[in-house]
């Protein structure tokens with residue numbers, strides 16, 4: 001349901017499309033597959049998350065700094081190619097609007113892209129988007145990049161006279177997606193932790209004052225009070241989806257360098273170096289963990305994101321593990337947790353690191369950093385080495401692990417660490433008292449209620 005300007009004002013367009021790809025005789029698998037958010041929702045979350053991309057204050061000018069009196073909000077953006085691969089994820093910084101950064105850094109590749117912007121773009125960004133012939137622009141119903149009503153009208157005019165559609169994006173995260181992800185949380189993370197984290201995120205991004213004016217400002221003719229309540233609750237669900245990833249890391253994590261012994265055992269000394277930029281590492285690890293939830297593999301989701309540049313850091317690529325794109329559901333063995341066909345899927349699954357390396361937006365990844373939720377296997381390690389990436393940050397404890405076990409082996413990455421070809425850091429969760437109490441349900445209950 002679109003009005004004449006191509007705005008989408010309901011959920012329909014953004015509903016997951018995976019059921020169309022499912023094989024009809026495979027009802028069980030279809031059920032499995034739909035317990036994740038749609039790709040569009042994921043791209044929008046990533047755009048929003050990029051608003052929080054940590055910038056080293058030492059060398060970067062604050063944003064906005066354009067010298068005029070206009071105030072612009074920081075905006076996160078994700079550009080998706082017509083092939084459905086992510087071209088870029090960035091945000092407003094160094095005095096350059098998020099959209100404009102991608103335009104400059106990736107010119108020549110923008111035509112036909114779908115653009116996910118966390119906020120309705122200002123007229124500068126709208127004019128660049130129109131001129132570069134992207135196919136469609138989606139933005140959340142939160143406060144726009146510029147609240148100046150003249151700016152909003154100018155942006156509307158630009159879209160109106162172009163074939164580029166603009167749509168208010170209303171997220172839709174189904175309850176069962178949230179329930180599934182919550183079930184996988186470590187025991188020490190309580191529903192209370194998730195709730196707190198969700199409320200913080202919601203407060204950061206949602207303004208009740210703004211939504212009152214949204215009907216006129218966006219403009220959004222059919223936004224009545226009933227719909228406002230629905231939109232607010234949908235946005236809250238999206239914040240909860242982020243909170244499920246973020247809350248465990250809020251308990252405190254560190255990224256420490258590991259070494260490898262002669263017997264290829266990974267060690268981590270208490271006084272080992274920490275990763276040089278904690279804020280970047282924790283931001284990118286949350287990013288990677290969100291990607292992991294997009295996996296095709298019901299057993300182990302893996303997410304990977306590579307950041308390039310030493311001075312001007314930028315997301316070069318991202319990926320998750322899955323079957324070849326456009327594969328129908330019945331075409332490959334999709335082993336579940338309790339099915340014994342597990343080994344048969346291995347030759348077909350494209351690993352998160354492989355997907356990331358295949359679609360990167362820069363050939364040269366020299367000094368790039370790979371943030372990945374799991375230790376890279378022997379298939380991936382030589383490819384990572386070849387790409388020029390020299391630092392790998394793993395989103396879990398890998399200390400003490402030796403041979404891989406199972407179908408895949410994990411020796412090569414150990415050899416590279418040992419030989420100093422790759423520096424590797426592990427993410428450690430701070431030991432919380434709750435963790436030790438987890439074996440004492442009564443005490444745990446008390447802790448929760450206090």
Ligand SMILES: [Zn+2]
Pocket residue numbers: 072097098099121122123124125126145
């Ligand atoms: Zn702008």
Ligand SMILES: [Zn+2]
Pocket residue numbers: 351352353376377378379380381
């Ligand atoms: Zn691998």
